Amino acid sequence: xxxxxxxxxxxxxxxxxxxxxxxxxxxxxxxxxxxxxxxxxxxxxxxxxxxxxxxxxxxxxxxxxxxxxxxxxxxxxxxxxxxxxxxxxxxxxxxxxxxxxxxxxxxxxxxxxxxxxxxxxxxxxxxxxxxxxxxxxxxxxxxxxxxxxxxxxxxxxxxxxxxxxxxxxxxxxxxxxxxxxxxxxxxxxxxxxxxxxxxxxxxxxxxxxxxxxxxxxxxxxxxxxxxxxxxxxxxxxxxxxxxxxxxxxxxxxxxxxxxxxxxxxxxxxxxxxxxxxxxxxxxxxxxxxxxxxxxxxxxxxxxxxxxxxxxxxxxxxxxxxxxxxxxxx
Amino acid sequence: xxxxxxxxxxxxxxxxxxxxxxxxxxxxxxxxxxxxxxxxxxxxxxxxxxxxxxxxxxxxxxxxxxxxxxxxxxxxxxxxxxxxxxxxxxxxxxxxxxxxxxxxxxxxxxxxxxxxxxxxxxxxxxxxxxxxxxxxxxxxxxxxxxxxxxxxxxxxxxxxxxxxxxxxxxxxxxxxxxxxxxxxxxxxxxxxxxxxxxxxxxxxxxxxxxxxxxxxxxxxxxxxxxxxxxxxxxxxxxxxxxxxxxxxxxxxxxxxxxxxxxxxxxxxxxxxxxxxxxxxxxxxxxxxxxxxxxxxxxxxxxxxxxxxxxxxxxxxxxxxxxxxxxxxxxxxxxxxxxxxxxxxxxxxxxxxxxxxxxxxxxxxxxxxxxxxxxxxxxxxxxxxxxxxxxxxxxxxxxxxxxxxxxxxxxxxxxxxxxxxxxxxxxxxxxxxxxxxxxxxxxxxxxxxxxxxxxxxxxxxxxxxxxxxxxxxxxxxxxxxxxxxxxxxxxxxxxxxxxxxxxxxxxxxxxxxxxxxxxxxxxxxxxxxxxxxxxxxxxxxxxxxxxxxxxxxxxxxxxxxxxxxxxxxxxxxxxxxxx
Numbered sequence: 001x002x003x004x005x006x007x008x009x010x011x012x013x014x015x016x017x018x019x020x021x022x023x024x025x026x027x028x029x030x031x032x033x034x035x036x037x038x039x040x041x042x043x044x045x046x047x048x049x050x051x052x053x054x055x056x057x058x059x060x061x062x063x064x065x066x067x068x069x070x071x072x073x074x075x076x077x078x079x080x081x082x083x084x085x086x087x088x089x090x091x092x093x094x095x096x097x098x099x100x101x102x103x104x105x106x107x108x109x110x111x112x113x114x115x116x117x118x119x120x121x122x123x124x125x126x127x128x129x130x131x132x133x134x135x136x137x138x139x140x141x142x143x144x145x146x147x148x149x150x151x152x153x154x155x156x157x158x159x160x161x162x163x164x165x166x167x168x169x170x171x172x173x174x175x176x177x178x179x180x181x182x183x184x185x186x187x188x189x190x191x192x193x194x195x196x197x198x199x200x201x202x203x204x205x206x207x208x209x210x211x212x213x214x215x216x217x218x219x220x221x222x223x224x225x226x227x228x229x230x231x232x233x234x235x236x237x238x239x240x241x242x243x244x245x246x247x248x249x250x251x252x253x254x255x256x257x258x259x260x261x262x263x264x265x266x267x268x269x270x271x272x273x274x275x276x277x278x279x280x281x282x283x284x285x286x287x288x289x290x291x292x293x294x295x296x297x298x299x300x301x302x303x304x305x306x307x308x309x310x311x312x313x314x315x316x317x318x319x320x321x322x323x324x325x326x327x328x329x
Numbered sequence: 330x331x332x333x334x335x336x337x338x339x340x341x342x343x344x345x346x347x348x349x350x351x352x353x354x355x356x357x358x359x360x361x362x363x364x365x366x367x368x369x370x371x372x373x374x375x376x377x378x379x380x381x382x383x384x385x386x387x388x389x390x391x392x393x394x395x396x397x398x399x400x401x402x403x404x405x406x407x408x409x410x411x412x413x414x415x416x417x418x419x420x421x422x423x424x425x426x427x428x429x430x431x432x433x434x435x436x437x438x439x440x441x442x443x444x445x446x447x448x449x450x451x452x453x454x455x456x457x458x459x460x461x462x463x464x465x466x467x468x469x470x471x472x473x474x475x476x477x478x479x480x481x482x483x484x485x486x487x488x489x490x491x492x493x494x495x496x497x498x499x500x501x502x503x504x505x506x507x508x509x510x511x512x513x514x515x516x517x518x519x520x521x522x523x524x525x526x527x528x529x530x531x532x533x534x535x536x537x538x539x540x541x542x543x544x545x546x547x548x549x550x551x552x553x554x555x556x557x558x559x560x561x562x563x564x565x566x567x568x569x570x571x572x573x574x575x576x577x578x579x580x581x582x583x584x585x586x587x588x589x590x591x592x593x594x595x596x597x598x599x600x601x602x603x604x605x606x607x608x609x610x611x612x613x614x615x616x617x618x619x620x621x622x623x624x625x626x627x628x629x630x631x632x633x634x635x636x637x638x639x640x641x642x643x644x645x646x647x648x649x650x651x652x653x654x655x656x657x658x659x660x661x662x663x664x665x666x667x668x669x670x671x672x673x674x675x676x677x678x679x680x681x682x683x684x685x686x687x688x689x690x691x692x693x694x695x696x697x698x699x700x701x702x703x704x705x706x707x708x709x710x711x712x713x714x715x716x717x718x719x720x721x722x723x724x725x726x727x728x729x730x731x732x733x734x735x736x737x738x739x740x741x742x743x744x745x746x747x748x749x750x751x752x753x754x755x756x757x758x759x760x761x762x763x764x765x766x767x768x769x770x771x772x773x774x775x776x777x778x779x780x781x782x783x784x785x786x787x788x789x790x791x792x793x794x795x796x797x798x799x800x801x802x803x804x805x806x807x808x809x810x811x812x813x814x815x816x817x818x819x820x821x822x823x824x825x826x827x828x829x830x831x832x833x834x835x836x837x838x839x840x841x842x843x844x845x846x847x848x849x850x851x852x853x854x855x856x857x858x859x860x861x862x863x864x865x866x867x868x869x870x871x872x873x874x875x876x877x878x879x880x881x882x883x884x885x886x887x888x889x890x891x892x893x894x895x896x897x898x899x900x901x902x903x904x905x906x907x
């Protein structure tokens with residue numbers, strides 16, 4: 001187990017380093033300078049040079065990358081138009097646009113994304129897996145057809161369509177739900193949940209559809225396995241066979257998918273955040289790309305990569321817990 | 330020139346210009362929601378007009394908090410860095426300048442002294458020495474009195490080379506040098522050097538210019554001429570939380586998320602001729618698109634009844650807002666911005682082709698595409714400018730005159746490359762233009778460019794585009810911040826050009842010099858004549874439409890109107906209905 005973990009962690013860090021290098025190189029391959037985006041109206045070549053210098057963009061790429069890595073482990077200082085700013089380790093850089101350490105930006109926007117994704121995850125896992133399992137058990141019945149048919153419908157809608165329609169129906173026209181907004185959970189749990197309800201429902205519905213279909217297929221397959229037949233033959237009650245034997249085996253692949261999904265959603269749900277005007281990581285990232293704000297781009301890319309890599313490790317460990325046949329090593 | 334908020338993401342480099350003089354807008358108004366207004370902006374001569382308090386708004390009550398639903402964080406809040414129209418409007422809440430515009434929402438726009446007792450004294454009558462005296466009782470939010478030194482210090486900050494986002498009029502005028510940084514580069518880099526031409530003694534501030542600067546009273550209405558307390562200058566961080574001299578101060582600012590403005594107890598309404606300060610606070614929420622914000626205001630949930638926007642209601646929501654119950658809540662009118670198609674005169678050298686482009690333009694189609702809140706354009710400057718004269722040098726009617734264009738082309742067909750920012754709105758417009766120009770035998774080859782670097786590409790001399798999308802407005806009610814900024818060919822440089830026609834003509838340059846020497850009140854009519862002369866003789870652009878404003882506020886907001894200065898709804902007179 002320990003050897004497995006060490007191996008995976010090493011691999012994970014290599015992945016992150018590789019991604020950071022690629023992002024850095026890609027950024028500098030863009031045929032323009034962030035100075036142009038920032039320079040605004042009174043732009044002259046001299047002014048561009050000044051801005052580039054103050055952003056450190058006049059340094060060679062390798063030197064800039066070394067500075068970045070140093071910042072992550074040791075922290076670094078920035079000279080912002082005469083104001084010296086400390087950026088403590090882990091320093092992911094200093095945003096060109098918001099003029100603050102990138103970690104401050106992440107601190108503000110990450111809780112929003114985590115709130116959206118966490119709640120939506122609960123919705124789509126319970127609804128999706130529950131519905132899929134039931135459909136599998138009632139294979140061929142009206143319930144099966146209706147629920148799976150509906151799931152195809154939801155799976156084929158998009159967040160911006162479904163979200164927009166729900167906004168119009170439930171918020172603008174009927175006032176049934178409050179405007180989507182973010183209030184910190186610690187401040188007012190009710191307002192937090194109220195403001196998140198619509199994103200949860202939207203993201204939940206769309207994804208639960210996928211999970212329902214997957215869960216149904218897995219469950220049907222498992223129910224046909226020999227060990228299930230054996231359990232039944234032993235005379236175990238149907239409920240116990242389904243829950244203890246079949247469900248556990250069927251759920252394993254779903255955990256993998258859910259884990260990877262969680263990892264990628266935590267990196268930012270750009271469309272959901274945009275549709276519901278929530279300023280999470282996804283919107284920060286999209287804005288940063290438009291502004292050529294390299295430090296934020298780097299940080300959001302790395303963060304997203306980190307979540308995916310971390311979730312993969314967690315999923316592998318969970319495998320061993322869920323499925324006793326799997327041994328890590 | 331300044332940018333209109335929301336313009337850049339959509340790929341517009343427009344700039345604002347305001348109204349003065351006594352010009353009626355007499356354009357035919359074939360499409361759009363706008364009421365034509367008559368601008369009667371002037372400079373106040375009676376010092377009594379610069380005295381506070383501001384005239385009470387009928388039916389106004391004190392109290393309540395309004396909510397601005399805004400698309401994106403303000404580019405800047407630091408008064409010396411502000412240049413975009415939304416931040417210029419916001420600055421009204423916390424930053425007072427030497428002068429300011431007193432408006433009544435009926436087209437009367439008057440420049441008065443804001444911090445100063447009058448809109449400036451031209452000491453020798455030659456526009457070279459100007460004197461401003463601060464009113465008594467003006468304080469910063471911490472209670473410290475504002476002195477002349479604070480104003481000088483504030484202005485000095487705008488010289489810092491890292492500060493270059495704001496307007497650069499004062500810097501160029503004081504140093505008499507376009508490259509003002511070579512003379513003086515601000516208090517951070519040159520702490521011991523005095524600001525050239527700018528002194529303060531007690532409450533008196535004196536500007537001394539090497540050349541006549543008759544437009545100074547207007548220039549110091551911008552936030553760049555606001556005081557900053559040196560002891561409280563947090564430099565880069567000042568942009569997050571500037572020290573207030575206005576009715577509101579910042580309590581909390583979470584970047585990209587929200588700003589909470591609360592009452593500034595040290596603001597004395599008796600010193601302020603412009604702001605009523607009725608509300609208890611202003612909350613700004615970021616990240617809310619124009620569409621979401623307008624939908625929310627139309628829906629009118631309890632939360633949003635005191636909400637408003639500083640952006641045009643998008644086409645998708647427009648029909649709903651045209652219902653009679655929203656008549657009171659919608660504020661529509663002309664803006665300072667004009668939409669152009671620049672004709673690169675270094676490439677399209679045949680005047681007849683340029684004239685044909687002007688004849689064949691189907692303005693009506695372009696306006697309809699945008700939802701119909703704009704007015705047919707034809708001049709270089711907007712109708713909101715002092716001395717404005719309406720004319721159309723190539724009048725093809727609202728939908729254009731294809732025959733006339735064909736006649737000018739003499740049966741030839743021409744291929745022209747049209748550059749525009751690659752955004753949905755601009756793509757639609759470009760497709761429409763390709764369609765109507767084709768009828769006249771002009772084939773547009775579309776060149777969609779990356780919006781982020783659009784002005785870098787088209788602003789580079791020697792670029793390969795024949796036609797270029799652009800737009801402009803001015804900083805104050807005078808064409809002096811439009812025509813010389815755009816069409817003085819002597820200012821063409823290798824990169825970063827604003828003269829996207831790359832137009833350089835001696836007769837125009839000479840006229841620019843002559844009119845610049847005239848007093849602010851006399852120049853308006855002369856600029857208007859030059860406007861017409863440029864179009865008739867040279868046709869370096871196609872003026873497509875005057876961009877209209879169409880904003881909406883919640884049912885509980887009263888007292889506000891579209892400012893002729895910023896183009897957005899005013900905060901100064903806004904109140905919350907009980």
